[in-house]
Amino acid sequence: MNTSPTDPAPPLAGAGPAAAPGTYGPAAEGRRRTRADRARQVAEVLRRQIASGAFDSDVLPDERVLIADFAVSRNTVREALGVLRDEGVVERRQGVGTVIVRRPYEHTLERLAGLAETLGTHGAVVNQVRVADVVRPPGEVARKLRVPEGGRVVYIERLRLLDGVPLSLDLTYLAADIGEPLLTADLAGRDLFGLIEQSTGEPLGSASVTVHAVGGDAHTCALLDIPPGSALFAVERLSRMPDGRPVDLEFLRIRGDRLAFHAELVHATDGR
DSSP, X not given: OOOOSBOOOOXXXXXXXXXXTTOOXXXXXXXXXXXXXXXXXXXXXXXXXXXXXXXXTSBOOOHHHHHHHHTOOHHHHHHHHHHHHHTTSEEEETTTEEEEOOOOEEEESSSOOOHHHHHXXXXXXXXXXXXEEEEOOXXXXXXXHTOOTTOOEEEEEEEEEETTEEEEEEEEEEEHHHHGGGGGSOTTTSOHHHHHHHHHSSOOOEEEEEEEEEEOOHHHHXXXXXXXXXXXXXXXXXXXXXXXXXXXXXXXXXXXXXXEEEXXXXXXXXXX
């Protein structure tokens, strides 16, 4: 059994003879990669396959298959599986193999859609409404929603669960004329997008979305039922009506172990 902390890089198609000692460049750098580097690479590919539903049986391929597929050592494969096991994605079961115990769900960034609309086929989406009230907005919120000085907005805070497990904490600011009719609506059972469109009689038009990763604070992590400091997606989304008017500003904290964002992008051909 190979116990070296390094693995050779897999051969590149058509790469030709190995470079001479002392040669620099990608080939030499590949040979210097540690087993931990390669394990991380294997874990990342497997994590993506799991998220996309590549393994219908919920059991990962045998170690021998993974060794051949990734062209790495048995130790590297086992280290990669250990990474996924520590994340709570897989577990080893005697007589069965490595079993997927949690898949992150995919949420598209290609269209403006609510959580229940996107993930409803995966289970029941339930909203625990923590706050729903008319408030004076923070300055940045007022600026983005174009609220005049001294104006008010509707603030809605919801803990969102998928099949009974916390998924996200959503903090939403709505223009007053848009939000006030929603205070008596079914905030626990409906997406806000659907409620806005039902109330206004017209579809939402567009949205600007920013996503980055953060370590969760103790309070947020407690609400999401994860350890303090766990990875979260921090999402800011500003939604507009068809005429361009901003009406819905959301700040979302989403469990990084339960959701994956997905989009299909087309390369620009205008020469830029």
